[in-house]
Amino acid sequence: MRRKTRRVIAIGVAALSCFLVVAYVFSESKTHSLAENSPRNEKSELVRLLENHCNTVNALENIHLPESSEGILQNAEIRQIQVVTRHGDRSAIFTTPMTHSNRFRCPRESDYAKTSESPPLSPCRASQLTRTGCEQHRKLGNFFKRAYGLSNEDLESKMRISSTRYQRTIKSAECLVSGLLGDDSFSQSEIHLTSSDCFATSDDTDTGYLQRCPRLNSIWARLKLQLKYVTMATRWDAIRRRVVDFAGGRSDLSLTAIGDTVYTHYCHLRKSLGDPSVTPCLSPGHCLLEPLTLEVVKAYDECTTFNYTEEVSILLIQPLVSQIVAQMESVVLGKSDMKFVHYSGHDVTLMPLLIALGGWKGRRSPYASRIVFELWQKEEDNDNCETSECRYQVKILYNGKALSRRGRDVFSFGEFRTWVLDGPLRTVSAYRNACMTGSLER
Template sequence: MFFRNRFLFLLALAALLAFLSLSLQFLHLIPVNPVKEDGLNSKNRKRIMPDPLTEPPPIDPIYEAQFYCNNPTVPERSMEGHAPHYFKLVSVHVLIRHGDRYPLYAIPKTKRPNIDCTLMPNRKPSHPQLEAFIGHMSKLGSEAKMDSTLSGMPRYPSHLLCEMGELTQTGVVQHLRNGQLLQDIYIKKHNLMPNDWSAKHLYLETTGKSRTLQSGLALLYAFLPDFDWKKINFRHQWSTIFCSGNCVCPIRNYYLGEDQRRQYSLRVTNIRLEKTYADMAKIIGIPTKQLRASNPIDSMLCHFCHNVSFPCTMNGCINMEHFKVIKTHQLEDEKERQEKKYYYLYALLATHPLLNQTVNRMQRITEGKSEELFVLYSAHDVTLSPVLSALGITEARFPRFAARLVFELWKDEKKNKEHFIRILYNGVDVSSQTSFCRDYNRRYNKPMCPLEKFVHFVKQDMFSPFNSTNYYDACRRRLF
């Protein structure tokens, strides 16, 4: 009996010690492995899960490329038009990038991707309103008011083999979908436009490229189906940053140059990228420098988005590994661009004229001096990208095809008729990510941002990094 009790006692004691040891290891009070004097584990244990606080997820270039293509058949959630019931929608301001296009550059000595730019409703991707859109665009006479630069442009793409930079059927469908989505929310749900709307309720502006005009028309047609051409007045904007009459800005150009030097430095130090360019150049049979100058990623993205094989020669084929290396570098460049701040300073000065115009328009609307309800700027990636940067939305992806940035102006019908804004990027509410509303959202946990915060940012805060109080001085004051 004595030995049995002693055995049970020792067994219980061993179990208790084992439990305490495991508990201390779990709480990291004692190390799992012995630690050497240099602080390294004696065994290189494989970690199962990365530490989310220190290790960002690896970049997936294929996923990012698919997101950039923006397949219009993939369902999309949208947060536009969400507000408490006592808020009234006053106006909507939309900045878009044109839809999917044919490459701007060709890879030398290779066959161009065979993409058909005619519009055919029975060819995928399609849209329920595509056939009606083609018919309505074909009926255009002299009734539409357009600046002379735009009046001679085709209203929709029509070449059997796309021309360089031409909008594709995918691009048209992308913006028909955008327009239908905005119509469902802003017109059907919030009654933004009256039934007897007229030209005074719209402000439409586009750059002088057919792809931006056609993208704008596609979105507008789905937003206001079978619109009266007499009520449409598209204005031409010659600048891709929409700076209108305020484009002279030496300091803006200086920071753009600094960012381009940063880009160059990052590229030449990327050994894997340079080897990839050299391998591709060998396949094609041209100098590496010539290949690099042709910006091959532009053409390769077209192949990728349209599921067309990459070019081949007698020496071999450009392949997915080449594409992944170049796309990965592109993503790394975007990340570094956010960190170095040269682009941010460029963006503040580049986008001030456009944001100032938006703020002024909103203020006139709140004062009853303007009746513009829907504003559309049809533009490019080089338009949207600096706007996102200037607003402080650092986590935003580079503008994909048919990207949309929406500014909603609301009135609080319950509280002194105060005005608020919401900012949405591709349907996601990013208001709380902006530099001027981040702290307000944290402090008050409100779903919207006061208009006065946006006004103060554009009229004052945008000049602070340049030790200036106005756009003219900020553009000319030397900081170096």
């Protein structure tokens, strides 16, 4: 009898155990099913970083919305707009096993700024502006026209366009002006070219600034001897080696080439090829995993930005900022009526400028990013200014957001001029001395 009772109890326990296991499996299956069928949670950190970098045309179509503060200052008239931009979407600079460069499509050189048709596309060269990149800048030019109420008559003989000597920056400038003017009458021959990424002028008597600062290389060499850099470089190389192993042992792949591949794949190739993969692939189904790709993106950005200390940034960008001040001063003194000035550059143009202005957030500037310097003239009967430097106001914005200084978004031209020219590089001679000795006078 006892044996029979024990057998019944054992069978009961087994049955209960089976029931609980089945119930658990069903519950888990239902939970996973709900998770799969419910809307996706917020985007991964990698996707957010890549999407921000791409700065899509759709995003640029929305910059006229209230979150943009450009063209807004009460009781004042806009007198001058100076814009420093990064070029638009481009093809890859480097060829890697994960970069199918022949799949990038770009307009012909003569077709970029055309507004009346969709030009035929052909394979891009390395680092060439894509049609998407052109459209980004065309949208930007159209936005400036609306935000500041500019007409073609306003801009006639009152516009100056400068660019570095790269196809992607020159064509970005052309496309921006075509959006600004609403036609394709502007030609590349009207663009002032410079071989300096930070728009340093030639070493001449007009400015006294050096096109290349000799001491920068020694400053960078000193930075790379620091323990912090050595530690970070070791980590960067470990990440690079993991990608090299994935790519079949291509030991010549640099972290810069890998990072460039990740960005260009997501911003351009992924969309144009209809590729669902967030990360670049060697072949269908053989793609970089997202966690490693996120490490690549962060390391690539760290590697690029490490060299841009405040000291280096000031040396790099002082010539450009001095040009910006000079353009404003000519208007303030009544010597010029220049309305729109554009500097078409790179992320390494915007980065030191943002650091010098105190607006750097530690992230690489997206394609078609912009820093805008607005010069406003206040209504005379609305203030107590006795000098023109007080009556003229300056506002600086990065991608539509005002850059504050000492808690203020707007300051007089006199304050801005003093801040720039009476700062660490108080005079041209102080700048030249710093470039020759590698030390800034404080």
